[in-house]
Amino acid sequence: MTSLSDQDQTELGGRLSVLTLQKREHVRLDELLHRLVATTGTEQDAVLRDVNRLVFPHAFAEESVLWPIMRRHLPDGEELTLRIEEEHQEVNEIVTALESDPGRADRPQLIDRLVTVLREDVRDEEDELFPRIQQVVDAGALRRYGLAWLAVRRVAPTRPHPVVARRPPGNALAALPLTVLDRSRDRLDGWAQGGHRGAGAAVAASQRLAGVAGRVEQ
Numbered sequence: 001m002t003s004l005s006d007q008d009q010t011e012l013g014g015r016l017s018v019l020t021l022q023k024r025e026h027v028r029l030d031e032l033l034h035r036l037v038a039t040t041g042t043e044q045d046a047v048l049r050d051v052n053r054l055v056f057p058h059a060f061a062e063e064s065v066l067w068p069i070m071r072r073h074l075p076d077g078e079e080l081t082l083r084i085e086e087e088h089q090e091v092n093e094i095v096t097a098l099e100s101d102p103g104r105a106d107r108p109q110l111i112d113r114l115v116t117v118l119r120e121d122v123r124d125e126e127d128e129l130f131p132r133i134q135q136v137v138d139a140g141a142l143r144r145y146g147l148a149w150l151a152v153r154r155v156a157p158t159r160p161h162p163v164v165a166r167r168p169p170g171n172a173l174a175a176l177p178l179t180v181l182d183r184s185r186d187r188l189d190g191w192a193q194g195g196h197r198g199a200g201a202a203v204a205a206s207q208r209l210a211g212v213a214g215r216v217e218q
Contacts, residue, residue: 001131013142018066018149019130025058026122033115044111045102046193052095053158053186055118059088060156060175062125064168065149070129073136080129087121092162099160158182 004012004023012019032054036047063085070077094114098107137145157178192199 001128001135004126004130013134013139013146016146017139017142018146019134019142021146021149022058022062022130023126025054026126029054029058029118029122033118036111037115048095048098048111049189051114051118052160055091056158056160057153057156059091061149061153063088064152064156065145066133068168069137069145070133074132080132084121084124084129087117087124089162090117091121092160095160096162155179158186 002011004019004026007019009015009017009020012023014020029051032047032051036044036051039047067077067081067084070081074080091114094110094117097104098110098114104110133142155175157175159178159182161178188203188205192203
């Protein structure tokens with residue numbers, strides 16, 4: 001098997017192949033992770049938000065579109081996807097801990113662990129899981145899955161929800177209300193961070209929506 005990192009766009013199935021789309025976002029994630037470990041304070045907070053807005057919709061779309069394919073087509077698909085789901089779950093838990101207490105004493109250690117888990121996740125996917133998908137589906141199917149992945153990603157939650165199921169149908173049932181809440185919070189937080197009038201009210205509204213999201217998760 002050849003890692004995605006050693007394949008060009010044509011080998012991956014074309015511009016809209018789900019493998020091309022995945023690799024493109026992995027490159028962007030790598031750029032953000034380098035910035036994350038090189039910054040501190042409010043600048044690091046901003047980079048972490050960018051990481052989260054990339055990672056959580058990306059992972060949700062994987063779990064909704066790609067992992068069911070692997071479990072259906074590969075004899076060891078259950079084992080393979082379970083390992084990645086455990087990595088996704090750890091990312092959810094780390095980011096939840098960072099968001100709940102931004103000034104915690106072990107923040108540097110949590111940031112380091114987050115970077116490590118995300119990089120391990122990319123390597124597991126590009127070196128093992130995705131080459132296995134290439135063995136069981138053709139380029140046309142990869143492009144169809146790419147369109148499905150894009151559609152799901154655009155309406156996926158953008159924040160950590162560690163108690164939500166990682167598999168359909170549980171994740172899909174929670175997705176719609178959590179997506180609405182997450183993306184509303186993103187807009188409110190963006191307004192507050194921009195220093196606009198009413199920033200305090202925007203922060204308070206975002207915190208209220210966070211409480212609603214917690215109830216939805218439960």
